[in-house]
Amino acid sequence: MIESPLEIFRRNRAQTFSMIVALAAALIFPCLAFMVVFGGQDVASRWIESYQPVVYLVPDASEAQVKELRAELESWPSVSEVELRSPAQAKRSLESRLGRESIESLGISDSMLPTSMILVPTQGLSGHIDLVSKTAGLEARMEVDRVQVPGVAGVRVLSMISGGLIFSSLLALLSLLAFCLLLSGYLRRLMESEREMADMMSVFGASSASLRRPTLVRGVGVGGWAGGVAATVLVVVLVVAQSIAQTLLGISTTMVYVWPFVLAPVVFGAGLGFLIGLAHSRPSMRPSGLAPRLLEAYHV
Numbered sequence: 251m252i253e254s255p256l257e258i259f260r261r262n263r264a265q266t267f268s269m270i271v272a273l274a275a276a277l278i279f280p281c282l283a284f285m286v287v288f289g290g291q292d293v294a295s296r297w298i299e300s301y302q303p304v305v306y307l308v309p310d311a312s313e314a315q316v317k318e319l320r321a322e323l324e325s326w327p328s329v330s331e332v333e334l335r336s337p338a339q340a341k342r343s344l345e346s347r348l349g350r351e352s353i354e355s356l357g358i359s360d361s362m363l364p365t366s367m368i369l370v371p372t373q374g375l376s377g378h379i380d381l382v383s384k385t386a387g388l389e390a391r392m393e394v395d396r397v398q399v400p401g402v403a404g405v406r407v408l409s410m411i412s413g414g415l416i417f418s419s420l421l422a423l424l425s426l427l428a429f430c431l432l433l434s435g436y437l438r439r440l441m442e443s444e445r446e447m448a449d450m451m452s453v454f455g456a457s458s459a460s461l462r463r464p465t466l467v468r469g470v471g472v473g474g475w476a477g478g479v480a481a482t483v484l485v486v487v488l489v490v491a492q493s494i495a496q497t498l499l500g501i502s503t504t505m506v507y508v509w510p511f512v513l514a515p516v517v518f519g520a521g522l523g524f525l526i527g528l529a530h531s532r533p534s535m536r537p538s539g540l541a542p543r544l545l546e547a548y549h550v
Contacts, residue, residue, distance in 0.1 A: 259472075285487070287418050289488075305323070332369055441465060468527060481516050
């Protein structure tokens with residue numbers, strides 16, 4: 251073409267802007283779904299696996315009951331170790347966290363603190379779910395006063411995040427299909443609007459490569475711009491998600507596994523734009539009828 255292949259975008263600003271927004275949305279939703287799955291799984295694993303259930307015993311629990319319960323807990327597959335904490339050890343732990351002066355001012359003594367068992371879980375989120383459920387059931391035993399565990403329902407909800415992988419994959423396929431259809435229709439409309447000019451240039455000796463180049467450039471340009479917009483939105487979402495995880499759960503994580511999905515729109519946008527532009531740059535459109543008239547006029 252005589253003018254830049256991107257000049258047509260300037261002449262159709264509103265249409266181009268709308269197309270970029272629509273294409274960016276088609277890239278954002280599947281990547282966002284994968285970010286929720288992998289980022290949520292990472293946060294859930296860090297939170298759950300750093301949590302250790304505690305079993306508090308009644309003051310009059312006998313030594314035999316304590317040994318029997320400890321041996322039973324150590325036999326659980328989801329427990330790697332059981333730490334027995336005496337009232338004196340519990341007090342020292344409080345002093346290390348709150349300070350000796352604070353404990354003395356509150357009048358807390360060894361006799362006021364119960365004997366407890368701290369359960370060190372094995373790795374794996376599913377193991378924690380089983381452990382939480384089994385530990386919660388210990389409150390029915392006579393030697394157990396109470397247990398300290400995260401809510402079973404909350405843990406199950408967090409664990410179900412991994413089940414969203416199938417949904418995310420289906421959403422990705424549908425969104426990429428929508429992206430291809432939208433960009434394909436847009437490029438075809440641009441080609442139709444310049445069909446007569448392309449025919450005229452072919453009559454005057456323009457090479458097939460020069461006629462295909464504008465569609466390729468436009469496909470990569472629109473796809474790349476849409477990918478850039480999508481990646482920018484996903485970066486903002488990731489920063490906000492990290493802030494929420496730090497504020498609500500006290501977890502600081504870079505979510506390394508999520509970053510590929512943040513940058514993926516740029517690669518997929520430009521790559522699919524190139525492939526679609528390449529497909530449409532083939533001389534498959536019907537001739538406009540201008541070329542025969544020009545040749546006839548030229549011979550006359």
